């Protein structure tokens with residue numbers, strides 16, 4: 001007979017989040033270093049500070065439950081961080097890199113918002129109101145961090161990225177010619193997507 005309860009699942013989720021915050025502390029340091037705009041760098045740095053507080057808050061919740069402070073490897077956030085790291089290795093111009101860092105950061109924030117949303121709801125359902133209040137504070141911080149990233153993206157970073165490397169831009173990067181100025185190339189025959197005839201039509 002199954003013996004696991006919602007309280008067990010709750011503790012398990014807490015351990016998952018504890019590990020995920022620790023992974024994010026390392027990732028946010030790298031993202032702050034990779035940011036090519038002061039405002040974006042300081043957004044990552046201030047969320048890094050908040051994240052350290054979130055780790056402490058989770059320790060408090062473990063204390064309230066009389067549970068050992070322990071993380072459990074979070075594969076979900078590891079995957080999101082891994083994707084973010086490969087983007088950082090790309091040879092993007094500065095503005096595009098900033099837009100990509102925001103995209104990666106927001107994926108992580110949304111993952112955390114989902115996790116804390118569940119944790120708050122479960123804590124309330126279990127009658128653990130003190131724990132719920134602590135977790136709600138973290139959820140609010142994650143939402144604010146997400147909104148901050150949106151406001152940076154929409155407040156100029158995306159537009160700047162969209163303008164970099166186009167013909168309209170005088171300081172267009174030399175090594176990234178636009179499609180229009182590229183020398184015409186003969187399409188190699190393609191075996192998929194309709195074959196060579198379709199590829200040639202697409203080029204015409």
Ligand SMILES: [Fe+2]
Pocket residue numbers: 021024051054112142
């Ligand atoms: Fe967090």
